[in-house]
Amino acid sequence: MLARLLYRDALILVIDKPAGLPVHAGPGGGDNLEQYLDALRFGLPRVPSLAHRLDRDTSGCLVLGRHRKALAKLGRMFESKRVGKTYWAIVEGAPEQDSGTIDLALAKKSERKDRWHMKVDPDGMETVTDYRVRGRGPGIAWIEFNPRTGRTHQLRVHAQAMGWPIVGDQLYGSGGADGTLHLQSRAITLPLYPSRDPVHVEAPPPPHMLERLRQCGWEPT
Structure with missing residues (x-):
């Protein structure tokens, strides 16, 4: 976990979450990120806590609050949409346009009590x-x-x-790529301090995305 620490100050930590690890324990228990957060106390009496969530199969920048006041401040920032989030993905196919905006309402649909998914729904x-x-x-x-x-x-x-699902998405796409989701929380920007520039943190691309990133023209810097 220490090797995955990207940023640290008095209020927050930002870590590079690995793909495949849920942030919370599921109903059946099992390995999860919260089990490892005690290693990130850095002398404080309280274990840092999650300020937001990433899906189990999404890797990259994840913000932790180091104490209650920090968590409250982060909670207000996320709720008021003042946190800048940048994700990288490899998709099957490609958009016709080089840029654009997707404005489609979503709603949660339950197949049964323990199975659900999100779906485009005009009333969502x-x-x-x-x-x-x-x-x-x-x-x-x-x-x-x-x-x-x-x-x-x-x-x-x-x-x-x-029409261009994310590579490796077993729920909304065709799976493939050994079932490893090619979606990363690449960067996060937090206007934490009024008299300073926003805190901006980037995570390196995860190993499972490197081959396809190179095919698309990415080069390491």
Whole structure:
């Protein structure tokens, strides 16, 4: 966990969450991120807590609050949509336009008590995503997403609804890529301090996305 620490100050930590690890324990228990947060106390009496969530299969920037006041401040920032979020994804196919906005309301649909998914629904919650094509490859594209809202599975459902599902998405796409979701929380920007520039943190691309990123023109810096 220490090796995944991207940023630390008196209020927050930002870590690089690995793909495949849920942030909370599920109903049946099992390995989860919260089990490892004690290693990030850095002398404080309280274990840091999650300020927001990422899906189990999404990797990248995840913000933790180091104490109650920090968590309250972060909660207000996320609720008021003042946190800038940037995601990278590899999708099957590609948008016709190099940039645009997806404005499709979403609602939660339950198949049974323990199974559910999100679905485009005109009567659902307002859900808006800006996107930009960063590169194109053979049958795939590298997309940068900037969600304006924070709905569950927002980017995955929006990409699927547009006809270019995210590579490795077993719920909303065709699976493939060994079932590893090619979606990363690439960067996060937090206006934490009134007299300072916003805190901006980036995570390195995860290993499972590197091959397809290169096919789309990405080069390490």
